Amino acid sequence: MKGLVALVTLLLSFGCLADNSQPLPSWQDGASRQAILAFVERVTDPASADHVERSARIAVFDNDGTLWAEQPIYFQLLFVADRVRAQAEDNPAWKTQEPFASVLKGDLAGAFSSSHEAPIQLIRASQTGLDTDAFDQVVRDWMQTARHPTSGKPFTRMIYQPMLELLEYLEDNGFKNFIVSGGGIDFMRPWTESVYGIPPERVVGSRVAKQLEVQNGVVRVVHEGTMEFNDDKEGKPVGISQHIGRRPIAAFGNSDGDLQMLQWTTAGDGARFAMIVRHSDADREWAYDRESDIGRLDKALDIAEEQGWTVVDMKQEWKQIFPE
């Protein structure tokens, strides 16, 4: 028995086994894991000068590239393309009309870059006119059936195991976790609770306008075509203020789109934590940063170094990327 304990201890010390009795078992016991544990200790220890009451332990997470993957293209754009295809028969003009024509030819990159308005036009086509219940069901159905183009896995399995452990660890320590994403709020809410344990009311994202409609005496809330809020870059702190109403004490992102959220979080008084997930693993995931069109990490990486934020090297620090 003593020999077994020694063997397990030895394997654990080399990071060969995930030790589920410790927090964050899929993280190597390196700088990032240690920084997270030290921060949580500081804000939860009642004797600490940096103790934060439970209700103020607000943690915000970007989604694309931080909680789930975002390559070869943001997953919501694949959803939008599938929605265009599904509605093509009812919209014959789309065959020759951009950006729809490129989508129908399978050229997503061409479609989304065909004009400044193209992404909005496509997002609009994916949801305008549907009421909240109907759009919710469309997203649920897609998550059940759609598969990632290179891994062949459902998109809800393209999430990061170490980040799931981090969400759980923070929640166990009295934090409230929120998603703050450039992605569509209504595209995320139908599945974040079952996948991440984050309920719909804790999801902040980009939104289309909605309006109340009464038809045959039935009251519905219906998606309109107007983009009402872009929850990216400068929008993220604003979205947090409007939705959550408190400045977070911890923020987690992976790209320049998260920079202002990390800056606003760390500009508050008391203990603060900012972390960037760096995509450095071309074998198990993807490797990209300063030059990438998707999830570009350039300015935020410079500022992270200046400010001493925690930068996670996925390749070095994550024993496992995706759940089994």
Add this chain to the structure above:
Amino acid sequence: MKGLVALVTLLLSFGCLADNSQPLPSWQDGASRQAILAFVERVTDPASADHVERSARIAVFDNDGTLWAEQPIYFQLLFVADRVRAQAEDNPAWKTQEPFASVLKGDLAGAFSSSHEAPIQLIRASQTGLDTDAFDQVVRDWMQTARHPTSGKPFTRMIYQPMLELLEYLEDNGFKNFIVSGGGIDFMRPWTESVYGIPPERVVGSRVAKQLEVQNGVVRVVHEGTMEFNDDKEGKPVGISQHIGRRPIAAFGNSDGDLQMLQWTTAGDGARFAMIVRHSDADREWAYDRESDIGRLDKALDIAEEQGWTVVDMKQEWKQIFPE
């Protein structure tokens, strides 16, 4: 001892003593209390056909006239008037400029009705240019010092004891309570957690636009002058959809401004609950309904009767109105 139990039972049966061992002790054991208990039993009993999982037990509450009083004028307007007075010295032009001039003369009704734009102008004057932390502090300071014009009590004591018990009872039964108010979201959030047990992120209200500002390298979120969202009437279901992301199963209001929220809530599948607080007690509170400018209850009262919604007669059904 037996005699004492019998005496207490007797007194309780006449509603002379609040029985704190039972839910909703400040409520007479009448139709409204029974309707609430029956609904909660239906949705929480795992054996019930109408059982609702905990995460979907969303309850929404109007604030003005539902959780706290709203006479002789919405309390936020008194706050706004105090803010105008406090800034008058720095704005000498206000002495002759409406709606400010009327406020400075003490004629609030005149100020708010001086033009269609007057309420927005005054609300704007109360918060534009302040960052989130500064405005939060302004509201906290006002709540500490300001007093209700007729009762002389702090505004945070002008809340309804029976509704506090209802919030607690629902929370004890796995509900998530949210405020959905026509009042300003940033005016409510600084005090709803300590007063109602409802944290900032569960408060939905009317909002001004905000923007990110960087000054001397410090990132702040600052209130702008534009009214971005009016969380009243048709706006309430839209605000619920955008903030909460799920249709509530129970809604509580007191005026025509809550009608659409009650309609949308009850239009969903499964067990639903809609309640209207009717201000019928001129002695202990105020009595007003169809003719009132503040909190008019007219169309919603007709529809409540048609639909069989629960209408609480404050005078008859509440043993106590305000906390001791």
